Amino acid sequence: MDAETDSKGNPGLVNIKGLSKPDGKIEWMKGPLNVDIHSMILTSIMGGQSQILIQYDLFGIQQKFIDPIPIEKRQLNES
Numbered sequence: 550m551d552a553e554t555d556s557k558g559n560p561g562l563v564n565i566k567g568l569s570k571p572d573g574k575i576e577w578m579k580g581p582l583n584v585d586i587h588s589m590i591l592t593s594i595m596g597g598q599s600q601i602l603i604q605y606d607l608f609g610i611q612q613k614f615i616d617p618i619p620i621e622k623r624q625l626n627e628s
Contacts (some may be wrong), residue, residue, distance in 0.1 A: 550564055550566065550567075550578075551563050551564050555590055557592075559590050559591055559592050559593070559602075560590070560591055561589055561590030561602075562588060562589050562590075563587070563588040563590075564587070564588070565577065565578040565586055565587065565588065577606070580603075580605060582607070584605045584606060585605060585606040586604075586605045587604045587606060588602075588603070588604045589601055589603055589604075590604075591617070592614070599617055600614045600617070601615050601616075603615060
């Protein structure tokens with residue numbers, strides 16, 4: 550995969566490929582319904598809210614915006 554910015558300066562991952570098994574061939578990352586995921590770009594929409602633009606191949610290149618899942622901050626237990 551490559552880390553790049555799109556024409557609007559949004560950061561993302563493109564050309565997302567890997568091995569499904571050690572002796573396999575390099576293939577697109579798979580998503581739900583076994584679609585080939587080509588890229589994931591973090592975008593900003595009106596009001597400062599962020600969404601992720603997913604580009605995938607399902608009978609041709611499609612795209613869909615999804616909301617990012619927040620990562621919770623966890624405090625380490627001090628012993």
